[in-house]
Structure formats: C-alpha cells, structure tokens
Amino acid sequence: MIRHSAERESAEVDTYLNEVLGLEIPELEAGREHAHDAGLPRIEVSTAQGKFLQLMAEITGARRVLEVGTLGGYSTSWLARGVGERGQVISCEFEPLHASVARENLQRAGLSERVEIKLGAAKGSLENLIAAGAKPFELIFIDADKRNNVSYLELALELSRAGTVLILDNVIRGGAVLDDAAEHGANEADVRGVQEGLRWLRDSPRVSATALQTVGAKGWDGFAIARVL
Template sequence: MDQNRWNAVDSFLTDTLIPPGQRIDHALEANACAGLPAIDVAPNQGKLLHLLARIQGARRILEIGTLGGYSTIWLARALPPDGQLITLELNPTHAAVASSNIQRAGLSSIVDIRVGPALDSLATLSAQQARPFDLIFLDADKPNNPPYLEWAIKLSRPGTLIIADNVVRDGGIVDPESTDPAILGTRTFLERLGQHPQLDATAIQTVGLKGYDGFALAVVKA
C-alpha cells in the first residue's frame, strides 16, 4: 500500500459516505487561495469529528488551533442552535480566513475565534471561570500539547471528550533518536495521557490523504 492507494481510498470513502450537500469544499478552496498550509483534517476525518461531537451530545466545544476553520465548521455543525464553539488561533491572517469561512457557512453566531497565543487564551478562559466544555479538540503546535492537555483537563468536566490530531507523526513517536520538538512534545503528551489519573485514553493510527498519522482520544473520569 502506498500514498496513491491511500488517497484513492479516502476519495472513495468521501464520495460514498459524505453527500455533496454536507461538504465544505469552499473552506478548503479559500484556505488554498489565501496561501494557508494544507494541513486541515481530511474530509472523512472532519466528518468523524462531527459525528463524535454529535455522539457526545456536545453543547460547548473548545478547539485549540483554528487554521482556516475547516475542522471548526465540521464541529460547529454538530452543535444545537444555542451551542458555542470557542476556537483559538495564533495567526491573525489565519483567523481572518477562518472568520470568512465560518460566516459563509452560517455559523458565526455560535463560533467565537480568539486570536493570540493559545496558552494565554486558555489562561484567560480559566480566569473567566468558563463553563466546562463537552468536547476539546487539540490541533495546534505539537510541542505545546503537554500544557494544552493540562488546560484541557482544567476546562473539562467528568465525561468530557478530548481529541488530539497528528499523534503518530509518520511513526516518529517511536524513534528514540528524534530531536524534533513536535515528536518530543507528542510523545510527552501521549505519556501524560496514559498516566493521568483523571483520563481514560487510547490512540489509533491512520493512513489517507494526510499520510501516516493518528488520533488520540481520552474521556475525563469522575
């Protein structure tokens, strides 16, 4: 199996399982036109996030790492009309593109984009005594995943679902010689995920349009 086959399978799954009316290709096109890096989740992964949010019955979602808002839209579509999604983005240019995409999707009333370093935004949310989130999606700079996890736990409740993207890194997480900060941060994140007494966690490897990678999932315990 090679990348061409993985791409073909992902395309088949998307064409077969995601009707054209559910797709948000306009967001990907806008991101490409704006020169954003092509690191959004794949369409079938976006639909997976959407379904997980619905299964969770989420009313409040926190996303760390907005980029152009593609995953934001998938998650926000799972919320009820009175739900809320807060998404954190460092880059003002990315946030502006995301805002346009979210507005075009008709979701501006329930999505709050906060611009600045995520660790600062998370500290602000905590200081504001933000109500706990039902689902938290981590998809920002990987070296900071360990502190993002600690904030996610503080901003959660028993039963909150925490999802992290890009946790396999082409298998780099098992390379003991790696000095890549993203790999080191991801490995530390996974170790803390498995050792934390408040979490019940697992991770899966994935292949597809985004190459060889994976998701981690954890539920906050009572």
C-alpha cells in the same frame, strides 16, 4: 515502492469514501480552497476526519466545544455543525491571517454565530477562560503546535468535567512517534511534544485514553482520544 503504492491507494480510498458516503459539504470544501488560495498550509483535517469530529460532538451531545488551533476554520466548521444551532465552539488561533480566513469561511458556511475565535497564543487564551470561570466544555479538540501538547492538555483538563472527551491530533506523524526526537532536527520539539502528550495521557489519573492510527489523504497519522473521569 510498496509503501508508496499503499499511500496512494489509501488516498484513493478516502476519495471513494467521501463520494459513496456523500461526506463533502460544498460550503466547507469552498472554505478549504479559500484557505489554500490565501496561502495557509494544507494541514487541515481530511473530509472524513471532519465528519468524525462532527459525529463526536453529536454522539457526546456536546453543546460547548473548545478547539485549540483554528487554521482556516475547516475543522471548526465541522465542529460547529456538530453542536447545532444552540451550541458554541470556542477556537483559539495564534496567526491573525488564519483567524481572518476562518471567519470568512465560517460566514460563508452560515456558522459564524456558533463560533468565537480567540486570537493570540492558545495557552494564554485557555488561561483567560479558566480565570473567567468558563463553563466546562464537553468536547475539546487539540490540533496546534505539538511542542505545547502537555500544556494544552493540562489546561484543557481544567476546562473539563467528568465525561468530557479530549481529542489530540497528529500523534503518529508518519511513524516519527517511535523515534528519538533528536533525530528529527527542526521537528524535534514537535515529535517530543507528541511523545510527552501521550505519556501525560497514560499517567494522568483523571483520564482514560487510547490512540488510533489513521491512513488516507493525510498520510499516516492518528488521534489520541481520552475521556475525563
């Protein structure tokens, strides 16, 4: 009962913070609702987390941002706001419906000129960017299927330079990160992928990393954040 109360109150705090800080952008919130109406899963970042991504792009001075996992384009929109009019976000999405909805939402928000969505398996899209000699990205946000976290991190590193910031989403998973992955049945591969991704960040000599727990509208979860050395 105490835990349920804490979860409820943390969501209410998120609502308060959104209001007192004026975080909600009407065009972006309309896009979120459009994605839900289209049947996309309600797993996008929260409003406060979206603003966090925008600020990370602005603080790092990023003009090239890579996103793995577009969904309905909500986090993509915040990142696009962060790179500014001369910046670019390349976002990788596997599901055609997700990509279509995201393009509609970006158009509604007036951000479509800053974003290129690459449709297909993210691993292949990242490999194609490397093969094409893509310029390094200053910020990379990974929020896709967790079982492939290590592959995404390895490829992201090849698309980085010294100082690039890597953000890996959903690394706490309601505390499941502590468990034997086999305990989670259908979600075993995702839990294992999170654990392996964290160990990769620990063991890679080319990054300095930490992780932060979060609570709020998205429940109990967190980010891992790393800087390429």
